[in-house]
Structure formats: C-alpha cells, structure tokens
Amino acid sequence: DQALFYIQRPARSTSEIVWKILKESGKRPGHKAALGLLAGIISDTGRFKRASPEAFAAASELLAAGGFDYEEALEALSLPPDLSQRIAVLKAASRSRFERQGDWLVAWTTVNSFEGSACMALKEMGADVALVAGMHGGKVRISGRSSREAARRGLNLAEVLSRTAKEFGGEGGGHRSAAAMEAAGDPAAILDACRKKVASSLLWEPEL
Incomplete structure (x- = not known):
C-alpha cells in the first residue's frame, strides 16, 4: 500500500529520470552525485551521439548543480580498466x-x-x-x-x-x-x- 510508482516517458538514460525525480522533490545533489548522474548520461547516450534535447538540458543543469566542468565528467569515465x-x-x-x-x-x-x-x-x-x-x-x-x-x-x-x-x-x-x-x-x-x-x-x- 505504501509503494511509490513513478511513470516516465522514454528517456535516453536512467540518470535523466533520477535527475527529474530529484528536481521535482526539491533535492539538490552534491558534487559527487551530480558528477555520477552526468557520467551516466554521457555513457548511456554514447557521449551524446544518441542524446535528445532533454538529455542536453539535464546535462547542463547537472553541470550547474554540481559546480564542475564537462572535462571533469569525462575524466570520471576515463579510468583505465583493472x-x-x-x-x-x-x-x-x-x-x-x-x-x-x-x-x-x-x-x-x-x-x-x-x-x-x-x-x-x-x-x-x-x-x-x-x-x-x-x-x-x-x-x-x-x-x-x-x-x-x-x-x-x-x-x-x-x-x-x-x-x-x-x-x-x-x-x-x-x-x-x-x-x-x-x-x-x-x-x-x-x-x-x-x-x-x-x-x-x-x-x-x-x-x-
């Protein structure tokens, strides 16, 4: 009875959905959380090759919310495999x-x-x-x-x-x-x- 359902139209990445939920609930992510969400968008969209206007908008908002630049997000995805x-x-x-x-x-x-x-x-x-x-x-x-x-x-x-x-x-x-x-x-x-x-x-x- 206490289950929470969230219906979202198709998005290019899960991070976009999470970011929208955070915004609607009035939550502001910290630096690491925003960086992780942006890294998810970059990864899921193939570095924006499959991005939608909504994905670009979410990326811009996360850059502002996290207080970092795009280069830092790319570096987070560039760690060498173990x-x-x-x-x-x-x-x-x-x-x-x-x-x-x-x-x-x-x-x-x-x-x-x-x-x-x-x-x-x-x-x-x-x-x-x-x-x-x-x-x-x-x-x-x-x-x-x-x-x-x-x-x-x-x-x-x-x-x-x-x-x-x-x-x-x-x-x-x-x-x-x-x-x-x-x-x-x-x-x-x-x-x-x-x-x-x-x-x-x-x-x-x-x-x-």
Whole structure:
C-alpha cells in the first residue's frame, strides 16, 4: 500500500529520470552525485551521439548543480580498466564467434563477468552487433550492443532482449543500441535465441 510508482516517458538514460525525480522533490545533489548522474548520461547516450534535447538540458543543469566542468565528467569515465576486466575482455574476444547477415557482422561470446565491456570491445573490433552472455547467481545475463547504423536499419536491441527474456521467464530492456536481459536457462540456448532475432531484424525488408 505504501509503494511509490513513478511513470516516465522514454528517456535516453536512467540518470535523466533520477535527475527529474530529484528536481521535482526539491533535492539538490552534491558534487559527487551530480558528477555520477552526468557520467551516466554521457555513457548511456554514447557521449551524446544518441542524446535528445532533454538529455542536453539535464546535462547542463547537472553541470550547474554540481559546480564542475564537462572535462571533469569525462575524466570520471576515463579510468583505465583493472586487470581482471582486461583479462575478461581478452578471453571473450578469443572465444568469440561471428556470422555475416547480409552486409552486417554479428558477433557473440561468453564471459564470467564484464559482459558490457566485452560487448563494447567486440563492437570496436568491427562487429555491427555484439551479444555477450555470462552466469550470475544461477541466472544468465546477456548484454547487447549495436552500431548506430544497425539501429537505424531497424534493429532494436531493447525489444530483442526483452522478447527473449520473456520467452525464458526473465526480464530485459534498455535502449535501441544498448540493452541487457537476465533469465534462467542454458546460456547457449538463450544466446542463440537472441542471435536469431537479431539476424531476422537485420535482414527484414520493409514493404514499399
């Protein structure tokens, strides 16, 4: 009975939603909190490549609220990865597989941790779409990343991973080009289901 529900139209980052809630409740974040929220916006929007006018407005307000400049926010995102993260990414790359779907390259792999970092690495290596699976607490967690061109072509990773998660009794979501899901089951089977949906979306031709 005391649950609090907050309904927000689609935003480009979770940080935008948190910032709006803080403003509406009259709360003013401190330096570290504002810096963290801005770093979240920068990260989720691909350094503003996928930003909306609302995201730019929130970023400007957070700069003023936190009393820091944009360079400091970028530095917060530029910390070098630790050794365990680098090892996980290299292992993911070494065991990765890929296939060509038309003019698109789809890569997938498994790791024990750092799925998001492994996704970004595969994308930077040339994949248009990267899918990485890992096990966490008995559940399969899959992260997905795609190029902006693939998203423009019609691929929506949030929809792909959300649909797959429901098929396996889990949950998923995110953005068109960056999403994640978690469900119970066989990692290979869930990863394969995601891969097939990605392929179908990339090869779909709209009716003229």
